[in-house]
Amino acid sequence: MSGIAMRQYRDIPAVTGSTPDLQNYYDSDVPPPHRLSGIDDPYASTTHLPPTPDSRGNYLPTSSSTANLNMADTRGFSNMDNGAGYAGGNGQWLEKQQTGKSKSKWILIASLVGLAGLVVAGIVIGVVVSRNHKSSSSSSSSLSTGTSTNSSGTPAGPTGVVNQTDPNDPSTFVKDPNLKQSFYGIAYTPANSQLPNCGNSLSEVIEDIQLLSQLTSRIRLYGADCNQSALVLEAIKQTKVNMTVWLANYNVPTDGGTAYERQRGEIQAALQTYGTDHVGGVTVGNEFILDFLSANGGGDSPNGAVGNAGAQLLIPNITDTRNMLASMNINLPVGTADAGSYFNNEVLEAVDYGMSNVHPWFANVSIDQAAGWTWDFFQTENVEVAQSLTNKPNMYIAETGWPTNSTDAGNESNGPSNASVANLQYFLDTFVCASNTNGTEYFFFEYFDEVWKLIEFGGVEGYWGLFYANKTLKPVTIPDCTT
Structure with missing residues (x-):
């Protein structure tokens, strides 16, 4: 390409104070991340939240x-x-993540409703809260129980990001x-x-x-x-x-x-x-x-x-x-x-x-x-x-x-x-x-x-994925073309 010289590079950023690419550069004291010996992964959780x-x-x-x-x-x-299409950083690909929201509405019962009515209302509210709690616990569990089905199948796998029409058959993923x-x-x-x-x-x-x-x-x-x-x-x-x-x-x-x-x-x-x-x-x-x-x-x-x-x-x-x-x-x-x-x-x-x-x-x-x-x-x-x-x-x-x-x-x-x-x-x-x-x-x-x-x-070493560590897709649009 015009204006770009072909040069040897060692995968080390030239920016002052920057961290070498330890993914691609070997240091005799610190093996690079993909050297599959002597490295203990201190992060085994799937709860990493994507940055804004x-x-x-x-x-x-x-x-x-x-x-x-x-x-x-x-x-x-x-x-x-x-x-084109990137001006302002608000292109179609920049989808904002949605967080689950729950709404609760307390209805004031008129004085004509007796104590028995209030007791019934309390029981109903308790049941709803209990169900919501169970649902939240199920969705946040690291091991899906596969009991919450919907039209798109059943959440399956450790993080629950993939649904299966048959929870016991991985080939039925949606x-x-x-x-x-x-x-x-x-x-x-x-x-x-x-x-x-x-x-x-x-x-x-x-x-x-x-x-x-x-x-x-x-x-x-x-x-x-x-x-x-x-x-x-x-x-x-x-x-x-x-x-x-x-x-x-x-x-x-x-x-x-x-x-x-x-x-x-x-x-x-x-x-x-x-x-x-x-x-x-x-x-x-x-x-x-x-x-x-x-x-x-x-x-x-x-x-x-x-x-x-x-x-x-x-x-x-x-x-x-x-x-x-x-x-x-x-x-x-x-x-x-x-x-x-x-x-x-x-x-x-x-x-x-x-x-x-x-x-x-x-x-x-x-x-x-x-x-x-x-x-x-x-x-x-x-x-x-x-x-x-x-x-x-x-x-x-x-x-x-x-x-x-x-x-x-x-x-x-x-x-x-x-x-x-x-x-x-x-x-x-x-x-x-x-x-x-x-x-x-x-x-x-x-x-x-x-x-x-x-x-x-540190540095950029942990941020090269198409997906976040919790296996949710980053806010990008995958190109649509065949290999």
Whole structure:
């Protein structure tokens, strides 16, 4: 795109005092949130209340935005919007949440009504209050009893955000008209899937798959600890949805292979139980080379001496995964995921696919240029490089999105644009359908807010979801286009 230089970036905001993207940047003392070992999720509740939509500043595209978006049209973004409809932040997408209201009306009984009448009235009021109390308790319970039916089915699952016509059959869930199956794929980690506690559950994952299947037919995982692989495949089986999952092994360059071996066993067991009908591949490593470079002073050179040394640790895990699959008579693609600027060519030559994390937010790109920059960066830094290799591995965007909030004012901006629901909407409108049209294979980041990350790391880390942590959709309109 005109005016935007293709540059290497480390997913670290340039804003003074800002918190590094711990989702995508490894610190030897503090593992990033998706490293599925040694992390305890301190937030397992579903009671997180969404922030007021108006509490974040809205970015309104300037007149120069149209010129930038038109430049992107030549790169395949023919559907990019010029921002019309966002003036004043009161577009159709900005739906204000409604809170339940109860009304009570006391009727003064005339003096002609005797004491017996007053007693009767008191009894009636007591019954009504009792019923309302029971109803409120039922709806706020973390485990729905499935006893309150309505024309849209019965609330089911831990949070009760999905209804089922048969409370005992997860495949009978009622679709939400606000959700559209418009995303190529979505990045997903089941809640509480970190060691040592492993607080995830099948009921939670079933609810997630019911919602995710209304947005996409593809999801990617980050690791296999806490039985994630089997839970997701079982949830797909019970919901009977059209869903393909890329399983993953989040190996660590500093533990002598412990994490890799542990997760290898989890993946093998899941494949033995569920087969491969709903599996798209197995991803070995998540930002392994970036982590290794950071821990060993390798700077920004994934194909330098340090990067190549890291490759010699990662490639054996990739080869071992291939051998494991072959021993099971399974033929699945094997790949790796890394930050967009940190793919090692030796690693790419050893895989069937690469998954690239491409975040305009952490490259300090303005929202009006974010979609076009993402496509441009991905094509130049990843697709073209992969096509130049002998094996020509397929490339996916593993992560891209836009945060909606920050725990502090210092991190609510990446420089030119704010973290806000308005800007998430703008990125959805300018990226999703255009990417579907031009054939970009991407996994939107991410399914829901992971509040434990904002508690532990602060900044924007916990605010990347399409849904709030309680699995209610943020006040956005999902684009209506097919993949």
